Amino acid sequence: MDTFHESVGLSNQGNPKGVHLRTGTVGLGVDIEEVGRFKKLIRNKRFLDKVYTRQEVVYCNSKKNRVQHFAVRFAAKEAVWKALSEAIRRSTSAIRHRDIGVKNAESGKPEVTLPKSLARWAKKVTISLSHTRSYAVAVALVRN
Numbered sequence: 001m002d003t004f005h006e007s008v009g010l011s012n013q014g015n016p017k018g019v020h021l022r023t024g025t026v027g028l029g030v031d032i033e034e035v036g037r038f039k040k041l042i043r044n045k046r047f048l049d050k051v052y053t054r055q056e057v058v059y060c061n062s063k064k065n066r067v068q069h070f071a072v073r074f075a076a077k078e079a080v081w082k083a084l085s086e087a088i089r090r091s092t093s094a095i096r097h098r099d100i101g102v103k104n105a106e107s108g109k110p111e112v113t114l115p116k117s118l119a120r121w122a123k124k125v126t127i128s129l130s131h132t133r134s135y136a137v138a139v140a141l142v143r144n
């Protein structure tokens with residue numbers, strides 16, 4: 001989905017909206033993208049610069065099916081945004097797609113990088129990504 005409106009926030013503190021982000025709070029986010037949409041989008045340098053970190057662009061361009069990797073990173077940013085939506089609402093600065101970075105460990109496991117303004121709300125962010133020729137899916141779990 002290309003909107004932010006279907007966010008899922010869970011709290012283990014008996015607060016279904018996750019309004020008070022105390023230690024142990026869990027935020028959950030999911031996003032799905034149509035890969036085909038990104039074929040055109042990633043030819044636009046302004047879009048690339050606005051959405052992806054330099055490291056992400058290098059990673060995706062090194063892959064055979066690079067469009068899928070770009071699409072799944074977009075999905076990851078949206079999923080993390082959803083999982084962090086309460087914290088982002090409280091953050092003093094606006095958060096853009098490029099602020100939420102995805103880098104891969106040597107094993108291939110994806111990891112999230114966040115700006116300082118958000119990192120204090122999220123001690124641990126876990127994501128899982130999957131993509132086919134048609135769809136790219138990301139799930140994000142936040143613990144603070």
Ligand SMILES: CC(C)(COP(=O)(O)OP(=O)(O)OC[C@H]1O[C@@H](n2cnc3c(N)ncnc32)[C@H](O)[C@@H]1OP(=O)(O)O)[C@@H](O)C(=O)NCCC(=O)NCCS
Binds near residue numbers: 068104107131132
């Ligand atoms: C790594 C692996 C899970 C990827 O699965 P896949 O079906 O080929 O591809 P998917 O589209 O579902 O997933 C790709 C994403 O997996 C993620 N991934 C890669 N290695 C990973 C790892 N070690 N741990 C977690 N996630 C990983 C990456 O984010 C990748 O996307 P990216 O390169 O754009 O970042 C798969 O190649 C593999 O090694 N499977 C082994 C499973 C196994 O041993 N099963 C037996 C017991 S269940």
